[in-house]
Amino acid sequence: MTLGFKLKKRDEPWQWGAPIILAGALLFSFIVSSLLLEGQGKSALDGLYILWTGAFGSAFAFQGTFLKAVPIFMCSLGVAVAFRMQIWNIGAEGQFALGAIGATWMALTFPNMPWYGQLPLMFIMAFIFGGIWAFIPAFLRLKLHVNEIISTLMLNYIAILLLEYLVFGVWRDPSSFGFPMTVEFSEGGIIAGIAGTRYHWGIIFCAIVGVLLWAFMRFTRMGFELKASGEGPRVARYAGMPYGFLVIFVMCVSGGLAGWAGAIETSAILGRLQPSLMVGYGYTAIVVAWLARLEPRNIAFAAFLLAALRVGVENMQLKMQIPAAFGEIMEGIILLSVLAGQLFLTYRLERKQDSAREA
Amino acid sequence: MTELIVPLLAATVQSGTPVLFATLGEMFTEKGGILNLGVEGMMSVAAFAAFVTAYMTGSPWLGFIAGGIAGMLMATLHGIVCISCLGNQVVSGLALTILGVGLTKFLGTPYIGMAAPGFDKFAFPLLSDIPVLGNIFFRHDALVYVSFIIPVLFWFFFRRTSLGMAITATGEYPQAAAAAGLKPVRLRYLAVGVGGFLVGLGGAYLSLAYTHLWTNGLSGGRGWIAVALVIFAFWRPGRAVIGAYLFGGVMAFQLRLQASGTNLPSSLLLMLPYALTIIVLVFSAFRGRGTEAPAALGTNIEPEG
Numbered sequence: 001m002t003l004g005f006k007l008k009k010r011d012e013p014w015q016w017g018a019p020i021i022l023a024g025a026l027l028f029s030f031i032v033s034s035l036l037l038e039g040q041g042k043s044a045l046d047g048l049y050i051l052w053t054g055a056f057g058s059a060f061a062f063q064g065t066f067l068k069a070v071p072i073f074m075c076s077l078g079v080a081v082a083f084r085m086q087i088w089n090i091g092a093e094g095q096f097a098l099g100a101i102g103a104t105w106m107a108l109t110f111p112n113m114p115w116y117g118q119l120p121l122m123f124i125m126a127f128i129f130g131g132i133w134a135f136i137p138a139f140l141r142l143k144l145h146v147n148e149i150i151s152t153l154m155l156n157y158i159a160i161l162l163l164e165y166l167v168f169g170v171w172r173d174p175s176s177f178g179f180p181m182t183v184e185f186s187e188g189g190i191i192a193g194i195a196g197t198r199y200h201w202g203i204i205f206c207a208i209v210g211v212l213l214w215a216f217m218r219f220t221r222m223g224f225e226l227k228a229s230g231e232g233p234r235v236a237r238y239a240g241m242p243y244g245f246l247v248i249f250v251m252c253v254s255g256g257l258a259g260w261a262g263a264i265e266t267s268a269i270l271g272r273l274q275p276s277l278m279v280g281y282g283y284t285a286i287v288v289a290w291l292a293r294l295e296p297r298n299i300a301f302a303a304f305l306l307a308a309l310r311v312g313v314e315n316m317q318l319k320m321q322i323p324a325a326f327g328e329i330m331e332g333i334i335l336l337s338v339l340a341g342q343l344f345l346t347y348r349l350e351r352k353q354d355s356a357r358e359a
Numbered sequence: 360m361t362e363l364i365v366p367l368l369a370a371t372v373q374s375g376t377p378v379l380f381a382t383l384g385e386m387f388t389e390k391g392g393i394l395n396l397g398v399e400g401m402m403s404v405a406a407f408a409a410f411v412t413a414y415m416t417g418s419p420w421l422g423f424i425a426g427g428i429a430g431m432l433m434a435t436l437h438g439i440v441c442i443s444c445l446g447n448q449v450v451s452g453l454a455l456t457i458l459g460v461g462l463t464k465f466l467g468t469p470y471i472g473m474a475a476p477g478f479d480k481f482a483f484p485l486l487s488d489i490p491v492l493g494n495i496f497f498r499h500d501a502l503v504y505v506s507f508i509i510p511v512l513f514w515f516f517f518r519r520t521s522l523g524m525a526i527t528a529t530g531e532y533p534q535a536a537a538a539a540g541l542k543p544v545r546l547r548y549l550a551v552g553v554g555g556f557l558v559g560l561g562g563a564y565l566s567l568a569y570t571h572l573w574t575n576g577l578s579g580g581r582g583w584i585a586v587a588l589v590i591f592a593f594w595r596p597g598r599a600v601i602g603a604y605l606f607g608g609v610m611a612f613q614l615r616l617q618a619s620g621t622n623l624p625s626s627l628l629l630m631l632p633y634a635l636t637i638i639v640l641v642f643s644a645f646r647g648r649g650t651e652a653p654a655a656l657g658t659n660i661e662p663e664g
Binding site for chain 2: 006023088146147153158162169221323325329335336339
């Protein structure tokens with residue numbers, strides 16, 4: 001191992017370890033990305049300042065961050081519950097796309113309905129579409145042992161292509177001058193904004209969903225079973241829990257939640273379906289779930305943090321012509337350093353006493 | 360008929376080659392017990408490193424090696440996180456992909472549309488004169504010929520050398536390997552590093568031979584397909600060749616169909632390789648139930664104390 005040091009298991013987990021590791025990971029990622037900026041001949045200090053003001057510098061900026069946190073939060077909730085069961089659902093991105101497609105289908109089919117008819121239909125269809133997209137890999141995994149990491153990922157690619165197929169083809173607005181987009185939804189298909197802010201009512205909806213999910217996990221028998229079956233299928237079956245059913249249930253719900261995120265984003269933010277909808281929230285959701293250590297109550301915070309990063313990077317893109325991929329680099333480094341740092345939650349470094357051992 | 364089929368099969372070999380390098384790389388890594396889902400990110404970074412090196416030095420061979428080294432460096436990051444710091448292998452691989460794809464877009468954007476000296480096709484002496492087969496297999500660039508040798512070396516290394524068997528032991532049962540006097544941690548680093556090098560060569564193929572122009576998103580999911588093909592191949596290099604060419608075939612077919620001006624929308628055609636990946640996994644599930652995987656794949660070695 002490391003020179004002169006060796007790992008010693010802690011008697012008790014490091015109490016303040018998690019936030020310290022997160023802070024360390026953020027710091028490390030800022031250092032590396034500053035070096036990248038300097039390497040391209042851009043001032044790192046300016047960059048960090050622009051990043052900060054972009055995310056938190058004004059009420060307008062802050063509200064933008066909050067808005068971006070919404071879809072990430074929704075996708076991440078489902079991802080976290082699935083990860084707890086050691087079901088590696090990487091498919092939030094595709095389920096998000098399918099939800100958007102389901103909602104758009106309803107909005108385009110019933111444009112004359114008032115909002116209290118149209119929006120529920122959109123949300124129901126979004127949940128079903130997203131759920132089906134997650135059901136496929138869950139079913140394949142249970143019945144045929146098909147690796148769900150690969151199948152969910154492949155379904156992401158397929159979902160994005162399906163979305164493109166629709167907006168380039170059958171759903172294209174004939175008056176869009178060839179741009180790939182649907183017509184704008186009618187008034188009844190758009191989630192209204194909250195007066196005086198950039199917020200929309202979808203945020204309230206998400207908050208309610210978050211609370212319900214927390215209560216479900218906390219107070220119901222099934223929530224308990226879900227947490228318990230995180231130990232793996234054998235333990236769960238041994239304890240008499242319906243493991244297969246739980247996997248299907250968790251995947252369909254997490255697909256449905258991602259689908260809702262897609263519906264909200266399409267309806268409240270864009271007002272129509274177009275390819276620019278897909279900006280990788282589903283992948284950010286995985287980073288968020290892990291940073292939150294798969295705890296639903298930490299997810300809101302982590303989602304807000306990474307949303308801030310995204311909005312900040314958009315500001316850098318605007319003012320410093322930095323590619324948006326800068327945010328992905330930071331996300332990747334943060335996640336890698338948190339993973340490495342988590343070692344110190346259960347271990348600590350100790351100076352080696354007898355250097356003869358373990359050379 | 361042969362005028363249609365032979366060029367298609369030749370194109371199959373060409374588009375299967377980067378996938379073959381990457382599949383063998385991931386297989387090498389997994390033989391040592393480490394699951395590296397960062398292949399997609401490693402391939403992107405390697406493609407860029409290869410392109411820039413060839414662009415700066417004018418030597419495609421240097422570029423090819425640089426791609427391998429870039430893949431190896433990325434893989435080492437995964438090694439540090441998983442082998443030394445006991446991080447979750449699935450999540451670390453995903454993080455590596457996010458980082459690698461982001462890094463490639465960030466560094467590569469100024470180079471979009473630029474050309475670098477790459478590998479050109481040439482007829483392999485003598486062998487290219489074999490009827491039909493010569494046209495399919497021996498009228499390619501030098502890297503394709505390199506890719507013919509690697510599966511054989513791979514097989515030989517794991518079946519006939521003690522180092523290869525030591526890596527296999529580490530992937531099967533690291534505690535027993537350690538008890539037998541092997542050094543599992545070092546062996547795993549070796550497997551991850553060499554595997555990363557091979558994946559990097561696959562990435563380099565994309566920017567130096569598959570196309571000579573730089574564009575973003577060059578790897579386009581091939582890294583993930585490689586991860587799937589390792590499962591399809593049951594961790595055997597021979598089956599990796601079959602799998603890689605199967606995918607090469609679908610990609611080549613899909614491109615030709617698009618070029619022929621068919622009425623089928625391109626987005627539907629582009630789905631083919633991804634859908635095929637799932638189908639292939641379903642079929643390999645009927646054959647084996649994952650029992651061929653290295654027994655300790657994905658689990659970390661906890662230090663004592």
